[in-house]
Structure formats: C-alpha cells, structure tokens
Amino acid sequence: MVLQKGGTQAERDQQAALELGGGLKGRMAGSFCVLQSSVEAMQHYLAAKTDPDVMQELTPVLAEMEQSIAYLSRLCANAADIALAYTGGFCSEKMPLELTETLTRLVNCVGEELLARKLDASLVLDDHVQEPLWLMADTGLVDALFANLISNSLRACPTPATLRIACLPGREPLYTDNGPGLRSTLERTCLIQGVPTPETLQQGQLGLLLVHQYANALGWTLRPENGPASGFRLRILLPPFVPPAELTLHSSAAATENRNALQRLCLSRELDGTLGLIPPKEP
Amino acid sequence: MQLKYKRPEPVPTLFADAELGLRNTIRIYAASQADVEIRATLATGRQVLAALQAGPCPEVLVLDALLQDMNLFDLLAEIGRMELKPHPAILVTAMRLSPQQQDRLLTAGCDSFILKPYSLNMLFAMVVNHAADSQAFTQRRVDRLLDWHLSALRADFSSKGVDYIRCVMQVLVPAGSAIPFNELYEQIAEGEAINCEGVVTAVRRTIKQLQSRQTEEYRDMCAYYGKHSEQGLTNAEFLSLLAQRVRQELRG
Structure with a gap:
C-alpha cells in the first residue's frame, strides 16, 4: 500500500491518517500496547502500594507475564509479516537511502543493545568501498531484515559471537557470523526462494523465511555462500539505484534523531522477543 | 532510556x-x-x-x-x-x-x-x-538561577529595575548571541507602556544599588572587567556578564 499521489490535499491527508493505523500489524500493536502497559502499571503500582513480602511473591510472576507478552508480540508481528508477504505485500514506501550510513547507525544500536544485555558478542562494519551506497528502500523493512539476521546469529553463534557486515565493491554487501551456518539445503532454499522448511511449518521458526520476505519486498537478492571458514555467509545483491523524479532528503536534526530512535526500537523489540527482556537495573 | x-x-x-x-x-x-x-x-x-x-x-x-x-x-x-x-x-x-x-x-x-x-x-x-x-522549563530554570545571583548581590526584589533585568535575562540567556540592548529595552518599554529611557534608568538605578551593597558577587563581577568595585559597572557590562554566568550554569 503506497500513498496515493492523486486526489485533493484533504483526501491525501485522510489517507495518510488512515495509514497511520498500520493495518493488521497496527491492530495487533494496539492490543499489545494495552497488555504490556497494564503489566507495567501493575508492577509499579504494587511496588509502591503493597508490602515487600507480597511484592517479592508477585515480581517473578509479573516478570514472566512481561516476557511472554514480548515473545507473543514479536511472534504475532512476524506472523503478520508472513501473511502480508503472501497476500498483498508489505506497506512499503521506498525512499532514497544511503546504506552505509544506515548500517553504521545499526552497528551503534547493536553495540548498545549488546552492552545492555551483557552479551559477549560484537557486530562490525567493514566498509571496503568508502563511497556512498545509495538505493531506494523502505527503512522499516531494512531495519527488520537486519534485526532478524542479527537475532538469528546471536541465538546460533557460540560465545563470543562475531558478526560482520562488509560493504564490498559491486553493490554486494556480505553478512557473516561465526555460527554453525545453514544446516541443510532446505534452509538455503528457504532463504533464496522463500520455501518454508519442515522446521518452519512444524516448529514455527520463521527467521529465514522472514529474511527472504523482507529482501523480496526490498528487491534484494540473497545468495548464501560457502566460505573458507565455517559460519553463516550471506551475500546481498542490491538492485541498481534509480533516483526518483522528485528527491526529498529527510535530513533535519529532529528527523535523524527520530529515525535513530525508531531503528533502535525495531532492534530492541526483536531482541526482547528472542533473547528475553533486559533485566531491570538493581536499585 | x-x-x-x-x-x-x-x-x-x-x-x-x-x-x-x-x-x-x-x-x-x-x-x-x-x-x-x-x-x-x-x-x-x-x-x-x-x-x-x-x-x-x-x-x-x-x-x-x-x-x-x-x-x-x-x-x-x-x-x-x-x-x-x-x-x-x-x-x-x-x-x-x-x-x-x-x-x-x-x-x-x-x-x-x-x-x-x-x-x-x-x-x-x-x-x-x-x-x-521546553521553553517553559528553560524560563523557570533561568529565573531560579537568576534569583540565586540577585540574592548574592542583595538585590531588592520588589524594585522595577530587577523586574526589567529579569525580562532581559529571559531573552539574553537562551539566545547565546549578542542582542542589542536597546532592542530589549524598547520591547520592555512597549510592554510597560513607558518610554525606553525609563527602563534604562530603572536598570541603572538598580545596578547602582547593587554597587552600594559591595557584595563579594559584585566585586567579583567588577574584577572580571578589571575594574575596582568603586568604579562600578555599566548596564551593558552587568547584563552581559550576568547572562553569561546564568547560561553557563544552565548548560551544567
């Protein structure tokens, strides 16, 4: 679904307002927001109003509720993305994006998340091109694709987990990790063609399928590789950059700050839903 | 966060x-x-x-x-x-x-x-x-910091001159760059329905009073300009330095 270009200003405003609802995912997000905030409000209220003994009993229960909601929220969002991919396509608004800048911000976000979660892991960006890498892309889909790759790697890799993104000549960035790599031809097929593996169908493991769907929506081609060392190697073939007729760069300080915050939120939610919530700080 | x-x-x-x-x-x-x-x-x-x-x-x-x-x-x-x-x-x-x-x-x-x-x-x-x-919060912080300095200078908080100094500071401190004082005096005068000279005189009178108090804060301000406290500060010197100090404290 893309903003209609025609119509009066009032009609375009009305459509823009409707799109803020976010469709199927938006409806889920609204309900999960009520659920999540209810648990949080209960935690705070009980901490302030009840005896410490009662709170000690309730704390693990409420923490479990909070974690389950995070898992469920992520699972529902992923299921909605799979459904959207097979039915009508994602809400996709492509805009000019400089990928190296996006990946630099992503690396910073990941660093903060790894520190907050006390994970023995690192994500490094190797820029071998040192030139801007422009493409037309939906930033939400780019964030979601990399968030899924990273959370898959963090679950699969031994510690210390080493993740790398290399920007190489020829518009073919390479993502690698030091994990076990793809376990079967079926997983390769899932990544390349979007064909679900038995694990996908029987155990609900959606990671590789989602990465394929996001890449497909972006017009990217995924090519898993075998390398000299073990580990997961994924080459991403980017389409050529065709600048739009009217170029609008979202470059104000407020826009950049908000963009960074949204990227961090996407990653944080993915990791909350796969690795668990960040434990609250000790008082 | x-x-x-x-x-x-x-x-x-x-x-x-x-x-x-x-x-x-x-x-x-x-x-x-x-x-x-x-x-x-x-x-x-x-x-x-x-x-x-x-x-x-x-x-x-x-x-x-x-x-x-x-x-x-x-x-x-x-x-x-x-x-x-x-x-x-x-x-x-x-x-x-x-x-x-x-x-x-x-x-x-x-x-x-x-x-x-x-x-x-x-x-x-x-x-x-x-x-x-937010603007409202900045205004309150400027006011609080200013109150501290004016107290240290033993200013008379009921005087019109102190009110005018407060108005000047609310513009000067967030601005961070030079604003002609005449413009500020004129804005205050317009709001008070008096002439500009009245504002200038009230501020000068207040600063003279502060000089007469000979507080450590005032002597320190004079020393900044290489002046003895008996020489006194002009309106511009006093207001500029006060704004500079409050701005530094605002930034922490």
Missing part, C-alpha cells in the same frame, strides 16, 4: 488515546511515579482542544495518531493556530510511521514519536526529556 535532567517538579502533561484500557493504565502508572503529572487522559481531539483552551497549558502533549473524531494532521494544525505560549512539546504515539509520515508529522508540529507497543517507562522518560528542552 536515561533522563536528561532530573527536575524537581513533575512535568504537567496531557495524554490522549482512544483506547480506554491505555488511558486507565497511564493513570495507574502515573500515580506511582513523581516525574510526570498527568493533568488529564482524553479520548478525542476535540477534548484535547477544549483542554488547551481552558488552560493552563501543559508542557507536553502525548497524542495518539488515531483519535477517532479528528485526523491527526488537522488536530496538529488546530493546535498550531492556537499559538499557545509557551508552546507544549508534542509526542505522537502510532502503530507505524514511514519516513514520509515522520517528516509530515515533524513539519506539522510534532516533536517526536514513539511506536506501539511502547514501554510506559520509555514513554514517561520521553515526556521528561522533552520537557527538559
């Missing part, structure tokens, strides 16, 4: 969301923390406009993108037309926001966004952080 500045008083905030469950949880959460004062939880855009018109103006507005009775962009436009002083920071909560939508919202007067499902801890921290940057 880390709080930027721990302020002593809670941030007055209006919260609007069509979802009753969320309004209830916001109220419950707000009751067990002291950083944010939820003045009202509202369900519709028209209720938001009515609350803003009734006053007093909150420092932060949290508006959901899907208030049932009004298109968000229309609501932001209406709020803009109200010319609220000081203008509240506006945070929008939404299910999803493309970069184009983000840009439109920023242009329409929104300061920041948070996507659902959000953590209440994060939402409240955003409210506090945006209030820390």
